[in-house]
Amino acid sequence: MKYLILVPDGAGDENIEKLEGRTPLEAAELTMVNQLAAKGQVGMVKTIPPGVAPGSDAANLSVMGYDPSVYLTGRSPLEAASIGIDMSDTDVAFRTNIITLTGEGDYEDLIITDHSSGDITTGEADQLIQAVNEKFADDKIRFYTGVSYRHCMIVHNGSTDYELTPPHDVLTQRVGDHLPKGEGSEFITNMMKESYEILKDHPVNKDRIARGLNPANTLWIWGQGRKPSLSSFYDKYGIKGTAISAVDLIKGIAICAGLNSVDVEGATGTLHTNFEGKAAAAIREYKDGKDFVYMHLEGPDECSHQGDMEGKIQCLESIDRKVLTPIVEYFRQAGEDFRVLVVPDHRTPLAIRTHSADPVPYVVYDSRKELPEDKNRQFNEKSGAKGQYFDSGYALADFFFEK
Numbered sequence: 001m002k003y004l005i006l007v008p009d010g011a012g013d014e015n016i017e018k019l020e021g022r023t024p025l026e027a028a029e030l031t032m033v034n035q036l037a038a039k040g041q042v043g044m045v046k047t048i049p050p051g052v053a054p055g056s057d058a059a060n061l062s063v064m065g066y067d068p069s070v071y072l073t074g075r076s077p078l079e080a081a082s083i084g085i086d087m088s089d090t091d092v093a094f095r096t097n098i099i100t101l102t103g104e105g106d107y108e109d110l111i112i113t114d115h116s117s118g119d120i121t122t123g124e125a126d127q128l129i130q131a132v133n134e135k136f137a138d139d140k141i142r143f144y145t146g147v148s149y150r151h152c153m154i155v156h157n158g159s160t161d162y163e164l165t166p167p168h169d170v171l172t173q174r175v176g177d178h179l180p181k182g183e184g185s186e187f188i189t190n191m192m193k194e195s196y197e198i199l200k201d202h203p204v205n206k207d208r209i210a211r212g213l214n215p216a217n218t219l220w221i222w223g224q225g226r227k228p229s230l231s232s233f234y235d236k237y238g239i240k241g242t243a244i245s246a247v248d249l250i251k252g253i254a255i256c257a258g259l260n261s262v263d264v265e266g267a268t269g270t271l272h273t274n275f276e277g278k279a280a281a282a283i284r285e286y287k288d289g290k291d292f293v294y295m296h297l298e299g300p301d302e303c304s305h306q307g308d309m310e311g312k313i314q315c316l317e318s319i320d321r322k323v324l325t326p327i328v329e330y331f332r333q334a335g336e337d338f339r340v341l342v343v344p345d346h347r348t349p350l351a352i353r354t355h356s357a358d359p360v361p362y363v364v365y366d367s368r369k370e371l372p373e374d375k376n377r378q379f380n381e382k383s384g385a386k387g388q389y390f391d392s393g394y395a396l397a398d399f400f401f402e403k
């Protein structure tokens with residue numbers, strides 16, 4: 001028996017007037033997932049518990065079977081595990097985006113324009129992180145390079161008691177309206193402000209500007225937390241698995257849960273990721289004896305943050321055609337019994353360009369127990385609303401992995 005959980009990050013959305021009232025999941029040509037839906041179960045699941053911020057940290061923990069209210073200590077500590085940072089119990093990890101600010105005048109009057117600095121390459125970002133460490137690193141603070149615009153700051157004997165804002169939640173807004181708050185947060189604000197002076201004229205950014213790309217001209221610090229402690233996935237479900245993702249968050253969750261994590265060349269976390277390479281990596285894992293693959297694709301979420309509706313639909317179609325289809329075809333050709341769960345981790349409505357905690361649709365298909373075909377059963381919000389509702393991602397995971 002083989003299991004696949006495929007997560008198109010942020011794929012959930014709202015009815016869109018430009019799509020004649022359809023959602024991107026309805027408008028996209030999703031041949032394979034809707035073929036599975038027609039002979040499988042479709043419903044809705046609330047991946048974000050009440051009172052928890054709707055981020056991919058909480059949502060993917062939930063879908064993987066872990067209650068975020070219990071296990072989530074913060075986003076950055078999970079990413080730190082993937083980066084290879086051995087956090088002590090007194091360390092605090094802070095997610096450190098390098099973002100694009102635009103405008104003139106005081107730092108506080110600049111505009112938060114791009115949380116991803118135009119999907120800056122990791123190689124470029126690493127040069128900027130080196131410059132940041134030259135300025136700020138000491139025996140208490142150090143920055144570590146992650147993936148693209150996503151990095152990590154470790155503070156030894158740090159505090160987590162600050163109110164910090166994810167930059168993708170406040171795009172197009174004024175810096176001064178979203179600076180860190182809380183006792184002792186001044187050191188974070190000062191680093192963010194000073195980083196602008198270091199980075200805005202850095203050669204990497206002069207080159208990016210010359211190429212018409214968004215510069216990565218300031219640090220934006222958030223997502224803080226202490227070292228996580230997840231129970232073993234194998235102890236929970238009795239199967240061995242692998243996570244395949246471009247981003248440290250998913251790799252980190254997998255590592256903390258005792259799952260394998262596989263890197264794929266050309267996996268970028270964007271609309272232009274190596275879809276085929278990710279599918280091929282999953283098939284290799286199954287051939288190598290793994291029972292389960294957690295396949296995460298960040299692209300739909302990033303398109304939503306950029307307000308790119310066409311890109312989101314294109315990304316959803318690529319995931320269906322270039323990732324899900326070859327894996328299902330492998331199962332069928334290999335004569336494997338298989339069970340597939342396709343579920344967004346959360347909604348990222350294009351209208352707000354950030355996450356919402358509203359329920360998302362799921363498809364569960366089991367090759368051993370096909371339902372009578374009903375082509376009205378589809379992978380989207382309207383069809384899902386007619387099916388079984390799960391009040392948590394981990395309840396859905398328990399259902400999905402039940403023997």
Ligand SMILES: O=C(O)[C@H](O)COP(=O)(O)O
Nearest residue numbers: 009055056057150168301
């Ligand atoms: O900062 C990031 O990695 C993403 O923009 C945040 O969105 P996510 O929580 O859906 O990954």
